[in-house]
Amino acid sequence: MERNTLIAFAAGLTFALGLGISGMTRPDKVVNFLDLTGNWDPSLAFVMIGAIAVHFVAYRMVPRMGSPLFSERFGIPTRRDIDPRLVVGSAMFGIGWGLGGFCPGPALVSIIGGASSTLLFVGAMLAGMGLFEVFNRKVLQPIEARRYKAAK
Amino acid sequence: MENFTPYSALIGGTLIGLSASMMLLFSGRIAGISGIIGGLIRRPPDVLQRLAFIGGLVAGGLLLLGVYPETFTIGIERSPAAIVAAGLFVGFGTRLGNGCTSGHGVCGLSRLSPRSAVATVTFMASGALTALVVTQLFGGSI
Numbered sequence: 001m002e003r004n005t006l007i008a009f010a011a012g013l014t015f016a017l018g019l020g021i022s023g024m025t026r027p028d029k030v031v032n033f034l035d036l037t038g039n040w041d042p043s044l045a046f047v048m049i050g051a052i053a054v055h056f057v058a059y060r061m062v063p064r065m066g067s068p069l070f071s072e073r074f075g076i077p078t079r080r081d082i083d084p085r086l087v088v089g090s091a092m093f094g095i096g097w098g099l100g101g102f103c104p105g106p107a108l109v110s111i112i113g114g115a116s117s118t119l120l121f122v123g124a125m126l127a128g129m130g131l132f133e134v135f136n137r138k139v140l141q142p143i144e145a146r147r148y149k150a151a152k
Numbered sequence: 153m154e155n156f157t158p159y160s161a162l163i164g165g166t167l168i169g170l171s172a173s174m175m176l177l178f179s180g181r182i183a184g185i186s187g188i189i190g191g192l193i194r195r196p197p198d199v200l201q202r203l204a205f206i207g208g209l210v211a212g213g214l215l216l217l218g219v220y221p222e223t224f225t226i227g228i229e230r231s232p233a234a235i236v237a238a239g240l241f242v243g244f245g246t247r248l249g250n251g252c253t254s255g256h257g258v259c260g261l262s263r264l265s266p267r268s269a270v271a272t273v274t275f276m277a278s279g280a281l282t283a284l285v286v287t288q289l290f291g292g293s294i
Binding site: 002003004007009011014015021022024026027028032034037038039042043044047048049050055056067068069074077079080085086090094095098099101102103105108109110111114118122123128129130136 | 156166171235250259261
């Protein structure tokens, strides 16, 4: 098996353990973080602080190596522009997150918990991603193509 | 704040940071979960790597089920219609906005990316507003 495949499996496993240990697989903990007026639970902020503290250091050091250990080059996003797509998409994601208490990672890990509501959420999430592909092909890409032509 | 679990949150967060750092160090990639799943539809050349990451997530879930099954508590009341709406919004929104809590919230903020900062503030704000509406107008169950 390719080494990067093994790394991806190990990283997914570590990620899932992090989510589970911190309780981020629990929609009630997520909703109690987002709802500032109720039984406020700041745990989610501490999860992010822990994760960012580690990854911030990694990000300062690793790219200086020139290339990753098992791959030829880094694939790190470089865009810095703020476009309507980013803001509207993130706002939509937040609505779903606040409503269901799941974001994509915890939802996938929680499939194992076997709750029918989790399976329903994951099914709807995959359908939403599929709908985006259609929207992207039929609406976003033609708009971008027109803009590109006009700019030329 | 009796539900606040700072130690397990920091330990779990550290593991998430280590996972993202492994992806960066060995494969040079971002551990953005919505992108890893959503990108599969386009049949990319790295399909095995994506499936392996998802397989790791599920394997981690199995391990958790064995040692810490309480972590699969749902704890909130939601109708099937609300769950479907939530899933559709999460799926569509993360793809439109190019990322979720992992890609923008953890990886992007660690990189000090302005795009990820705007995305994170936006989904935190709309998530907080949604949670507020559910608690205040619907009494916590919708």
